[in-house]
Amino acid sequence: MHIFHKTALRLLVLTIAFFLAFPFMASAEGRVALLIGNSLYDRPEMSLRNPANDVTELDIALTELGFSVRKVQDADRTEMRAGLAWLAKAAKDTEMAMVFYAGHGVQVAGENYLVGRDLQSLSFDALERSSVTLSEIRKVLSESGTALGMIILDACRNNPLSDAGVGQTGLASVRGGAGLLVAYATDPGNVAYDGEGDNSAFTTGLLKNLASPHLDVRLMFGRVRQDVVRETSGRQIPWVEESVLGEHYLVSPPDSNQNSDEIVAWRDATDAGTRDALDQYLGDYPNGLFQAFATERIEQLSLDRDDGLTNVQATTQLASLDADDVRAALDLLGYVNQERGIEAQPEGLTDDIKRAFEVWRRAQLVPDTTDANMLLRDAARLSMFLAATTAQRIRTDTVIRSSIRKHLELASVDVAQIRKLALTSEEAKSFLPEVEADLDAIRQDYERVAQRLDASLTYYHKLVVSASKHFQSQIRPDLFWQNNGTSRSGLVEPSLFEDAAQFVRHVRSASSRAPGSYAWLTDFLEQG
Known part of the structure; x- marks a missing residue:
């Protein structure tokens, strides 16, 4: 570009600003990562092009983000277990601990096996002798006391093991324990792509988004998913299982004074369920996407008065419905909220839920002809x-x-x-x-x-x-x-x-x- 084209850049900024109708460094300590990339297998037909490249690129990216990294390439079971032993010590009481595996993976009876270089035959016995399991990795992270444990598996490539009937294609999803996030290159039972370039489609998306500022790790993986879905034309959809407590940022958390996105503000207002919260949403977004819904919920709240409501009819009408469905419906419609004291969500059709149903029923044009199924509709x-x-x-x-x-x-x-x-x-x-x-x-x-x-x-x-x-x-x-x-x-x-x-x-x-x-x-x- 010629230097005088600076004006074009400025016009571009103004053009983009026209489209934007709505208005996001702390140093990192105590971060460790074990990266395993198995490209070259003893069985030549199993060798892959990109896992070694993937861990090499991630090593650089994570080091820049303050991680202490141990990289293991083309490893057998003994070498992978030695890496886990290092992690068990290094991850003690850290801020973040990550395990990344790229290579072949297979599920057998609900367990995921990450296959080492030294697989000798296409049999289950050989698989056990050469692999580490996802359960082993989860155990190390859960016992480490790390605030956030991440397991990232770019290991769903099709392989001779599943073709030979040893296990199933892809990996099985598992629930992470508290503070644990498990990210898969693709959804359960499907195949990920090794990629046409130097990195797999999934790792390419990960490298692109890893250093995004002000982004909680769950949203970061959401962006990875968007990129992979787009790049593979929907053939590969990354998957995340997590039970993460609080928010965790790889790069600088957002300024707490920043304005929320409108959808975030709407979600927060409806989660609170109070008139003040809804009024706050309308004040911030008077012409917002959900303005009419907020106004209607405020009208619903005004109907909630103790004026002789009885639970007799509610008990009869709701008896045929699942209590969780009833609660979800009343919650979505704005009749269950913290102001009404149902925050703890006890099981079953509680008196508060029955009363909320009666409030909803009374708000209908012809209450006497309203039944519980109409609530779900x-x-x-x-x-x-x-x-x-x-x-x-x-x-x-x-x-x-x-x-x-x-x-x-x-x-x-x-x-x-x-x-x-x-x-x-x-x-x-x-x-x-x-x-x-x-x-x-x-x-x-x-x-x-x-x-x-x-x-x-x-x-x-x-x-x-x-x-x-x-x-x-x-x-x-x-x-x-x-x-x-x-x-x-x-x-x-x-x-x-x-x-x-x-x-x-x-x-x-x-x-x-x-x-x-x-x-x-x-x-x-x-x-x-």
């Missing part, structure tokens, strides 16, 4: 509205993010050329601070959109999981525009119909996939 309908609204935000931000990414890549190349020119040209040197500032502004805009997309995808996923678990039998396309006597029936816009129907498909397909699958993400690829 009402919640299913609201799920569809919220999901369709969120989907439209996802589609918009996916397009914006893609556009900014392309401009960022081009601008980065141009600025790099100006930096090179600045070594010998005073004129170029004089322009350099300005164009670098413009490039930094583009990066910040990209990050704002990426964070907003993180929040939208997380919320949409929550709606899919909840609806598939609690309202799947009630969810159907025609429910979206049925008039049930509430103000929501007047909110339907033609543009929401397609996204509502898509949500129905996502909910229905969720039952055929492992719980919590992000397979629905592939439907947002076309704007990626």
